[in-house]
Amino acid sequence: MSVLSLSHIGHAYFGRTVLDRIDLDVEPGEMVALVGPSGCGKSTLIHIAAGIVEPLRGTVAAGYRRHAMVFQEPRLLPWATARDNIAYPLRLAGIRARERRARAGAAARRVAFDAVDLDKYPAELSGGMRQRVAIARALGVDPDFIFFDEPFTALDAALKRRMQDLVIDAARNARFAALFVTHDLMEAVRIAHRIVVLDVAGKGIAGQRMLPGEPGTREDSDVFAAVQAFLKRDPLFRHIHDVNERRVA
Amino acid sequence: MFEAALSRLGRMGSFLWAGWSGLAGLALLAALWQAGHEAYGAFILPSPLETLAAGAAILSDGRAWEVAMLTCIRAVEGFAVSALAGAVSGLAAGYFPATMRLARPLVTVLLGVPPIAWIVLAMIWFGSTDGTVVVTVVVAAAPLVFVGVAEGVMTRDRGLDDMARAFGAGPVQRLITLGLRHVAAHLFPALAVALGMAFKVAVMAELLANVGGIGGELARSRANLDVAAALAWVTIAVAALIVVEYGVVHPVRSEFERWRAAAQPWGVKR
Incomplete structure (x- = not known):
């Protein structure tokens, strides 16, 4: 029984499709990192999931008690x-x-x-x-569910790390599930149970990778190695650093 | 509780203390005035002390207080109506862009017609009554409040709106906790300007419509070529405005703007 279930989500701004056929489930207590290149619609997707934006197509089924x-x-x-x-x-x-x-x-x-x-x-x-x-x-x-929309992008590296540790600790103590949007793969690997990669053009989910171990127990060297492995060898992450500034929304 | 009371006392003290700089500014004006008096003589420009003496003589008569109160009541009445009407229509225009499109040209027209023209029209419609003065004040002051409020609504932070929605706030809650609170910051400067406008226009309307009040007294001073009395009445009108502005508008505003004062790290605070 998942606490958040997005099915067939599609959205468009002024007739221009930014998201299409997105299906995503989050399990109780699970931290899911949603990554993708700039402008692929991550932010729009989390706004839809949090109920701020009404999707054009598809449904958001929330099984949690209270979100933030x-x-x-x-x-x-x-x-x-x-x-x-x-x-x-x-x-x-x-x-x-x-x-x-x-x-x-x-x-x-x-x-x-x-x-x-x-x-x-x-x-x-x-x-x-x-x-x-x-x-x-x-x-x-x-x-029991928190949406994070690139929360630490504006912070410097040391502060970012401190904030990530804070979120990891809080998630462990309070057992909340979370959807964490980020474009920083290192951040995703540090804090998440699972990484979901959004398609470059927002056409569905490109794929996902489970991360071994619990967030907060991973060594820095392992995190670094995992990120390098994803970037060098995994085709799923090939477009992760593409930038299309016109599509940033 | 005790701390809150103490900080309020501290803020009140600094507000009163700031009165010294206000007095210094007024003293500078008085000095220029005195120089003008010495250059042109007592007939053209009576000295500030003479004017104050004339003012004191006028106010020692009980009737003068009634005259001043009459003007104050008219100005404040008009001001209250324009504040209410301007704020409500400004909110509507800010939140509904279609209303704004209709309202903007109307505001331009209202602000473009000189108050003196409104006085003539109001005299024809209402005769020499309170209504003439109040209507003229409303027509002159309401657009100022309207523009301030509409501007406030349009410059609201939509990010905060989204934040509130993410935490489950309905439209009414968002309006009360975010919209009105943001608009207040734009409303108070607009109210201060509108209040000054209300007093000025009220005196002018009284003078032209011949309905008594400070304006009526000014008309009489002019007829008698009594410059000292005219200046004394002007001083009384300005004093009334200062009392209302610093007694009501500024304290309420500083209550709403505590966070702005906190944002100033050092140096002279307002």
């Missing part, structure tokens, strides 16, 4: 403090202010966000701290 999402940009409310930002989805859910405060504090602790910074506004936080707040906001609703 982390975007490429932190997307924080500039007028609200870090605490209120983390509590924003709880406010939408109609939870009382006192409990919101407590749960926001707990979510901040889970991403190692310093409690003294909770009353600061996003403008006073660094890029990494803002993304931490965005992750805490997602964890705060206690989801």
Whole structure:
């Protein structure tokens, strides 16, 4: 029984097809990395799966209880403090202010966000701290499914690694399933159970590869070797670094 | 709780403290005014002190307060109507592009017709009544609020809208928690401008429609060639505007804009 099941998803912007015949299932507790070259429709697909965009064709069947999402940009409310930002989805859910405060504090602790910074506004936080707040906001609703849309692309290498470890730890402790869009194969190999490669033109799924072992237990050398093997020998990943800027959507 | 009260007290203190720089600006104006007085004589330009004395003499009479209040009430009435009408129609125009297309030329027309023309029309329609003043104020001030609000809605961050939708927010929740909150940042500057416009237009309409108030008193000072009284009435009108703006509009705005102040890392904060 999968927690997310996309069947025959197709989408077009102004008559131009960007996605066609996409079928994808995610199992409970499974972290699936969705990779593909820039502009192949990954972002559109995850927006459809998260219910932000209505697909033109096909159905999204969600078997999870509660989902959350982390975007490429932190997307924080500039007028609200870090605490209120983390509590924003709880406010939408109609939870009382006192409990919101407590749960926001707990979510901040889970991403190692310093409690003294909770009353600061996003403008006073660094890029990494803002993304931490965005992750805490997602964890705060206690989801069993999280959509990640290239969440760490804008961060530098060291920070990116820290954030990936954070997501891996959180996923292990909270047992949520996730769909993780990225164009960074290294990132995909580090955090996922399974890599799904989208077709260059968005015409279906090109293929998928299971990754051995559990995320978080893999050695760096193994991760590096796996990425090299994919890029050098696996035809599935041949077009992964192609760029078609006109199709970026 | 205690901390929140303390930070509020601190912000109030810094707001009041900022009054000194405002006073410094006014003192500079008074100095220029005094120089003009010394150059041209008391008949053309009475000195600031004389004007203040004339103002004090006027205000010591109970009737003057009624006159000033009359103008204030008309201006604030017109301002309230234009704020409400402008904000509601601005929201509609911002959220529905078709409305915006229809409204934009109307706004251009409304803003393009000089207020003086509206006064003439309103006098014909309403005679010498409060209605003339209020209508003129609304016609002059509402488009300013409308443009501010519509601009605010159109510059909203759609990324935040998507974020809220991903966390299960319906359209009404998105409007309340994101749309209105963003629009507020554009609304308050527009309201400040509209308020100033409301007072100016109210005085002008009173003067021309001969319906009493500060404008009526100005007309009489002119008839008597009493420059000191005219200037005193102008000062009273400006003082009334300052009281409303710094007593109501600015405190509400700074409450909404705390995060902007927080974004300034150092130096002089507003």
